[in-house]
Amino acid sequence: MTIVQFILVGAAMFSMGLYGVITRKNAVLILASVELMLAAVNINMVAFDVHLADQLHSGQIFSLFIIALAAAEVGIGIAIILMIFRNRQSADVDELNLMKG
């Protein structure tokens, strides 16, 4: 196994996540795309951890932190989307133009 194969998969997933964040209108799907990007970062973290044979396994520890923070982010994100939906009857980010001048 080479290191670059894992990094390329991670880079491709990250780019697709970016594409999703830009093109999606539905707030839940934007969150899903962000999750995709975080998962791609995790692949890089673990691949480099194994590649560098780190005694402390810092890469794996960091990926655990990323997973925990991603879970918190989704929880808060869904709660915010829910609140926006209550006020605006829509989860479409294009309709959130209250602050538009």
Place this chain on the structure above:
Amino acid sequence: MPLFAVTVTVSEWFSEVANWMFLLIALPTLVGAWRTVTSNNIVRAVLYLVVSLAGTAAMFLMLGAAFVGWTVVLVYIGAVIILFLIGIMITRAPLGTDSDLSHNREVKTSAGLLSIVLFAVMALAMWDAFGMAMIEPFEPTPTSDLANTLFSRFVIPFEVVSFVLLAALIGGIALARKDDEGGER
């Protein structure tokens, strides 16, 4: 000075069974990721995310990171996806095919261009840095090693993450509950 000297040729790469296993995992992962960001069916998009995340978990297992792999399965596939599906159902998104989930063609074209450029930059940089450098033979990471590090060197970040999770829990409840005036709380 290259960081790791041992490299393989492309034909040697294809002669290894583990690499075919890798392709078998990587292809569904990427297809799942692609369908997550392009599918016109919102529930399917989230379910394709499951395929993609399961692929990443399998890659972690390939790399010997069993604990991280199973954590992904439990936390992402077990909890986060359910949260997404609940979010979809609560916001009463149309459950069938819906063409209104993504932006129009111009946004898609520029976003696609941007993603391709980003991928090209990252891929070229990584190829330049590592080439076909092999991962040194490794043992699967024992979970006890992870635990020892997590609770000694990284114990303060660990506590901070615990606090963030608690704050997210309380914040989620505070945000999501109904504020009906006059009703009992």
